[in-house]
Amino acid sequence: MLVHNASVIAAALTQDNGVDTGVHLLAWNVPASELHHIPEHWLTYPEPEASIHYLLALVYIFLLTMGIIGNGLVIWIFSTSKSLKTASNMFVVNLAFCDIIMMLKMPIFVYNSFNRGYALGHIACQIFGFVGSLSGIGAGMTNAFIAYDRYTTISNPLEGKLTRTKALMMIVVIWCYTFPWAVLPMFEFWGRFVPEGFLTSCSFDYLTDTFDNDMFVAVLFICSYVIPMSLIIYFYSQIVKQVMHHEKALRDQAKKMNVESLRSNQNLQSQSVEIKIAKVAIMVCFLFVASWTPYAVLALIGAFGDQSLLTPGITMIPALACKFVACLDPYVYALSHPRYRLELQKRLPWLAIKEDAVSDAQSMVTTTTAGAVTTPATTEPAPTA
Numbered sequence: 001m002l003v004h005n006a007s008v009i010a011a012a013l014t015q016d017n018g019v020d021t022g023v024h025l026l027a028w029n030v031p032a033s034e035l036h037h038i039p040e041h042w043l044t045y046p047e048p049e050a051s052i053h054y055l056l057a058l059v060y061i062f063l064l065t066m067g068i069i070g071n072g073l074v075i076w077i078f079s080t081s082k083s084l085k086t087a088s089n090m091f092v093v094n095l096a097f098c099d100i101i102m103m104l105k106m107p108i109f110v111y112n113s114f115n116r117g118y119a120l121g122h123i124a125c126q127i128f129g130f131v132g133s134l135s136g137i138g139a140g141m142t143n144a145f146i147a148y149d150r151y152t153t154i155s156n157p158l159e160g161k162l163t164r165t166k167a168l169m170m171i172v173v174i175w176c177y178t179f180p181w182a183v184l185p186m187f188e189f190w191g192r193f194v195p196e197g198f199l200t201s202c203s204f205d206y207l208t209d210t211f212d213n214d215m216f217v218a219v220l221f222i223c224s225y226v227i228p229m230s231l232i233i234y235f236y237s238q239i240v241k242q243v244m245h246h247e248k249a250l251r252d253q254a255k256k257m258n259v260e261s262l263r264s265n266q267n268l269q270s271q272s273v274e275i276k277i278a279k280v281a282i283m284v285c286f287l288f289v290a291s292w293t294p295y296a297v298l299a300l301i302g303a304f305g306d307q308s309l310l311t312p313g314i315t316m317i318p319a320l321a322c323k324f325v326a327c328l329d330p331y332v333y334a335l336s337h338p339r340y341r342l343e344l345q346k347r348l349p350w351l352a353i354k355e356d357a358v359s360d361a362q363s364m365v366t367t368t369t370a371g372a373v374t375t376p377a378t379t380e381p382a383p384t385a
Contacts, residue, residue: 029117030199037122038195039207045312048198050116056200056316057113060106063327067103070330071096073344081343087167088149094171095142099326102135106323112200125202126186129193132203133182136292136322140228141174143285147235154242181224184216191216197315203295206302207310217303225296232285283332291325294318 029047030038074096078084108128112119149162185191185204191213194205206217295318302310344351 029115029119031118031121034118034121037125038118038199039205041207041307041310042195042197042199042312047116048312053113053116053198053200056198056320057110059320060110060113060323063323064103064106064110066331067099067323067327070327071100071103074330074340075100077340077343077347081339083339084343087162087164088146088153090164090167090171091142091146091149094174095139095146096330098135098139098142099329101131101138102323102326105131105135109201113198118195118199125195126193128202129204130182130186132322133185134178135326137181137224138174138178139326140224140288140292141177142171143288144228144231144235145170145174147232147239147285151235151238154239181220191220197312197319201316201319203319204299206299207307214303217299221296221299225292229289232289236282236285283336287325287328287332291318291321294321 030043075093078089078093078096105128108120108124112124118125149167153161183189185193192205193202194207195201196203204217204220205213298310298315298318301307345354
């Protein structure tokens with residue numbers, strides 16, 4: 001039976017000596033048997049209006065539908081198209097897989113929202129947190145390895161090309177790195193997953209003020225946010241540095257030869273395609289930064305700052321942003337990736353996509369994101385992402 005009475009909940013939270021904890025509660029839909037799993041912080045706020053729950057449920061249904069379709073198309077086309085089945089694009093498929101995992105936990109949120117509370121209980125909460133950790137941390141590390149792949153391809157175009165075996169091993173490393181951060185809190189070996197916000201979603205506990213829990217939040221922040229973010233920033237900054245150096249060398253050489261430019265029309269066409277691909281990779285990584293930075297800040301405030309800043313409504317915003325970006329990633333590819341758009345045009349003509357075929361010369365460029373760094377057309381076809 002769900003508890004709707006504030007006095008019942010308050011009584012359930014009294015100490016063993018019968019003294020009230022001082023928590024003043026308004027109505028929340030919480031099963032009495034589940035109260036000990038819920039941080040008291042959330043129960044000090046009034047229960048959200050039913051319309052807010054229903055609105056969020058409808059938003060999540062929309063994101064779930066669009067995310068499954070979009071990421072499903074990315075996995076299907078990148079896995080079956082010969083022109084896209086490259087070692088580098090294995091990371092793209094892995095990122096889409098992470099995003100589609102994110103979608104799979106949304107039905108729990110939708111069910112809880114339509115029931116206006118913690119309806120599915122503790123087990124569903126653990127599943128929600130476990131899946132969220134896998135998808136979020138996995139996506140972050142995948143973005144870091146995508147940045148590494150671009151960097152090695154550009155800094156060493158002849159020997160830096162990734163093999164499928166090496167890419168597969170890197171993906172194994174990503175998941176070996178990710179799994180402990182989902183398993184440890186699920187079984188409460190270190191940290192735990194608890195309801196947050198409107199009690200319709202769950203995340204790791206960043207509110208319990210103990211040394212072990214604060215340490216878990218700090219280490220998780222470093223391993224799941226700081227490390228992938230630092231790698232992404234470093235590798236892409238090195239890419240920009242390489243491109244700027246190459247452009248300067250071309251300008252200096254052209255000046256010595258008293259010509260306007262050393263680029264041929266073929267290289268200019270190739271550059272245009274590769275710049276588009278570069279924009280896709282950078283945009284996806286930017287979306288990762290934009291979506292997970294608010295959650296990282298929220299966790300730090302909860303563990304080490306003023307918890308009164310974290311109202312249920314405020315904490316739902318970062319959670320919604322993460323789901324939105326996981327849904328948005330595949331449509332970034334659809335709008336910006338020339339080879340992906342070409343495959344969509346071939347296989348799903350009813351989408352009315354108009355994309356010019358990529359020429360053989362354009363397909364022989366070794367760089368994928370440098371934009372300006374190109375090599376002669378005698379090299380092997382490059383991975384695109």
